[in-house]
Amino acid sequence: MDEEAMLPSTAITILVVDDHFVVRSGLAASLGLEADLTVVAEAECGEEVLALYRRHRPAVVLMDFMLTGINGIGTTEQLRGEFPEAKVLIFSTFARNEEIYQAMRVGAKGYLLKTAPRTELLTAIRTVAAGNRYLPPLLTERLAERLTQSELTPREREILQLIRHGRSNKEIGATLFIAEDTVKRHVSNLMQKLQVGDRAQAVAEAVRRGLIALD
Known part of the structure; x- marks a missing residue:
């Protein structure tokens, strides 16, 4: 029997995307400790994301910004182009104004720094899974600042x-x-x-x- 068919109906399924194996596997193990969260697939590059999303249709894609090849923003744009309902949470070491703006512009539902505590990561995943946007106050301020600035050609x-x-x-x-x-x-x-x-x-x-x- 398909393992995903055996998941509780309330489980939030997650695709973890990160090009560092230790980080990716650590996230998967940590999230798997939660009764309502299940990591159904892992990807190390953007090129793998579409195929894995087609197969598993996860509730949330936890997406690293810096990936080998196409980055998290480009991957999110491609994914949302094929699956407008996809819910992406960018999980990044970087959170400059333009990066936050571009992430939200291409349809990410949230953006969180990797320095955030585990409890906040869990909150962000559950918030995004529910269809709501998640941005910590500091990143909301940075996005607001970016929105007031003129666009460079x-x-x-x-x-x-x-x-x-x-x-x-x-x-x-x-x-x-x-x-x-x-x-x-x-x-x-x-x-x-x-x-x-x-x-x-x-x-x-x-x-x-x-x-x-x-x-």
Whole structure:
């Protein structure tokens, strides 16, 4: 007989997604101690999530942000694209404004830091399983702050990344095949949006918000 068919009807089924085996197995073991929680599958990368979700249809997907290959945000977007009813709780080491915003934008039901106590993790899972959103007060503040900020365009993000690598306006123009004057205009616009006075401050603020990758 299928093990999932034997689960209590009230059990909250969970798919745990994390690319670190020790973390993933530790979470599964810890959650399994709760009478109303059952881990039905584990995934180490985003590519496994869709197949496992199709098979198990878990009540909650506990999703790490940093995954090998496609990250937790991209995985959530793909999953919700095929299964709009999927309930995803992002469980991450990072919680910068942009990361929280992007997670909620693609349909995550909650976001929690891995430093949160176990009791809060359990509360978050049960809250998300019930169809409600879960964000701790600090992350709610960060999301609210992000919502008041102007959106950077994809081109502005590209230019910011190149600025971070020390490229001049002329070098950026050559890399992106655009005029140097166009680069200057983009730099001026992104600095205004970030509310900073120079390029170094722009990079620091973009990193703080999680707008550019730390490669």
